[in-house]
Every structure is written in C-alpha cells, then in structure tokens.
Amino acid sequence: MVEKLGTEGFMKELTNGFQLLMDREKKVITFESLKRNSALLGLEGMSDDEIMSMLREGDLDGDGALDEMEFCTLMFRLSPALMNNSKQLLEEAIFSAH
Numbered sequence: 001m002v003e004k005l006g007t008e009g010f011m012k013e014l015t016n017g018f019q020l021l022m023d024r025e026k027k028v029i030t031f032e033s034l035k036r037n038s039a040l041l042g043l044e045g046m047s048d049d050e051i052m053s054m055l056r057e058g059d060l061d062g063d064g065a066l067d068e069m070e071f072c073t074l075m076f077r078l079s080p081a082l083m084n085n086s087k088q089l090l091e092e093a094i095f096s097a098h
Contacts, residue, residue, distance in 0.1 A: 011072075023065075
C-alpha cells in the first residue's frame with residue numbers, strides 16, 4: 001500500500017481512517033465510536049470483547065481510548081508489511097520535511 005500511495009498518501013490514509021473511527025466530540029477513538037463505526041471497516045461482527053481488546057492493545061497511555069498517534073502505531077504493529085517499510089517511511093518523512 002505504501003508503494004502505491006507514497007509516504008504522504010499513506011499517512012493521509014491513516015489520518016482519514018482515524019477521523020472515520022473517532023468520536024467527533026472527544027477527538028479520540030472510544031469503545032463506542034469504534035463499535036459504531038466498525039462496520040465501515042468490514043468488522044460489523046466484532047464482539048464487545050474483541051473491540052475492547054483492540055482498544056487495549058493500542059492504548060499506550062492507559063486512558064481507555066486511542067489518540068491519532070496510538071491509532072497509527074497500532075496500525076503499524078498489526079501490519080508486518082508496514083513494519084518492513086517503516087525505515088523507508090521514516091526517511092521519506094524526514095527528507096520531505098526539509
């Protein structure tokens with residue numbers, strides 16, 4: 001996916017995914033917002049326990065929700081192909097910032 005979109009395009013897709021799933025008022029992904037929007041990801045059959053497990057896996061600060069950085073980190077961790085390209089992504093992001 002990164003090869004197709006490039007670094008900036010891919011990061012934009014992650015941001016779009018986060019915004020799609022987040023609670024509009026709280027600006028984070030909550031249990032309720034993930035449950036409500038999981039069908040948009042093709043995950044309409046997820047149980048409450050599975051949704052909570054996903055949140056816990058990505059919740060690095062223990063607040064019970066995912067901010068954008070936690071969401072992006074979780075997406076990288078859940079996709080081995082992304083991890084293989086992470087060094088290239090970092091280099092491209094650094095060089096494009098200058």
